[in-house]
Amino acid sequence: MTEELDQIQELRNRQMSICSRTSSISIIGNKPSRVLSHSLKLQHMEIQQLRITVEREIEVRQQVEEKLKQSEAEIICKIEEINHLKQENELIKKQLIDEQAKHLSITTIPDTSSTTNDDHCTSTDQFLRAVISEPSTLHVPSDKPNSNQRLTPIKNEFHDFRINSFSSPCTCHYCHNVLIGIIRQGFFCERCEVICHPDCVEKVQIPCEPSNKRRKLKQIPKTGGIRKGWNQYQILFFQTKLLFYDLSNNTNIAKLEPSLIIDLSNDTFHVCPITPEDAIHAKKKDISNIFKV
Structure with missing residues (x-):
């Protein structure tokens, strides 16, 4: 800022010196030459253009400084918001741990000698x-x-x-x-x-029949198609959703979270059989058991 102001002051001094020269020339000679008058006009125009340029630069720098101040204030607000969210996250974690501890703790069983409690x-x-x-x-x-x-x-x-x-x-x-x-x-x-x-x-009033647990185990092609092989999943039906649990690593233990969830109530849900052209790497006897969802 100080450099631009010094430059403007220097231009003003030059303009004043030129004006003094022109006045002295006009005193000495009543009719200054046309060449000198034209050069003075050009110098005056140049000074005006430089002055306008410097003022624009000053204005741009002021705008940049204002934007920097606004950005700094926004960054400070975001940092405060992040710290607040971290505190809330820690509080939620603590609450979850406390709730899990309550569920795992064994509650005291009422005395069996009380006939009133036994009825309920x-x-x-x-x-x-x-x-x-x-x-x-x-x-x-x-x-x-x-x-x-x-x-x-x-x-x-x-x-x-x-x-x-x-x-x-x-x-x-x-x-x-x-x-x-x-x-x-x-x-x-x-x-x-x-x-x-x-x-x-x-x-539960249904008759006891042989186990059908294995019917809930299904296979889904691996990433890359049927030629890459199949992954085994356990399917659970919950309300209107099918939950798929991955059993590819260990067939006895499934992951705690489902790998895939399909909502049967969704309008876009559709199941159809496949053709041999859809699964060229599958065995012919397995095509009738493969479906596209």
Whole structure:
């Protein structure tokens, strides 16, 4: 800024000196030459152009300085917002940890001598009492029940239900809701492998048939097409959605989060069979079992 002001002052001094010269020439000679008058006009125009240029540069620099100040203020606001979001994130994490600890903690079971409480106890409470009274019967959770994990079966005229811990996501056969928890999420029939919530055990009225669990295992082509091979997935039906859990790494343990979710209520959802031209690398006997979604 100071350099531009000095330049303007210098131009003004030059203009004043030129004006003084012209005045002296006009005093000495009453008729200055045309050449001198023309050169003076050119110098005056040049000075005016330089002055306009300097003023424009000053104005541009002022605008740039204002923009820099605005950008600096915006950056400070964004930094404050980021710090605030970090604090909220830490608070949410702490709340989630506290909630998980509450779910995992074992609550105190009411006294069995109270007849009033016994009238309101569910089958789950009665079962938990039996479990607490015999803690030696509980062992490390597994995907399927073993001989060391078996407890007294829940009474059901159709099935032989026993408590079980599931390492992969499962849905209740009766209410079709997901079993929530880390261990002992629900009950498992050893004969037909039907799974249900503790509160749904007495409501399951379907006959006990051979297991159809393997029917829920499907295959999806790998990235690159059928010629690259297939990945195995476990399918769960939840409300109006199909949940696909990847079993490619270990067929006994699925990932906690589904790899693919398909909404059956979506208008764009459509299933159709494929033609041999659609899957040139597939075996002919498998084409009838392959569908396009």
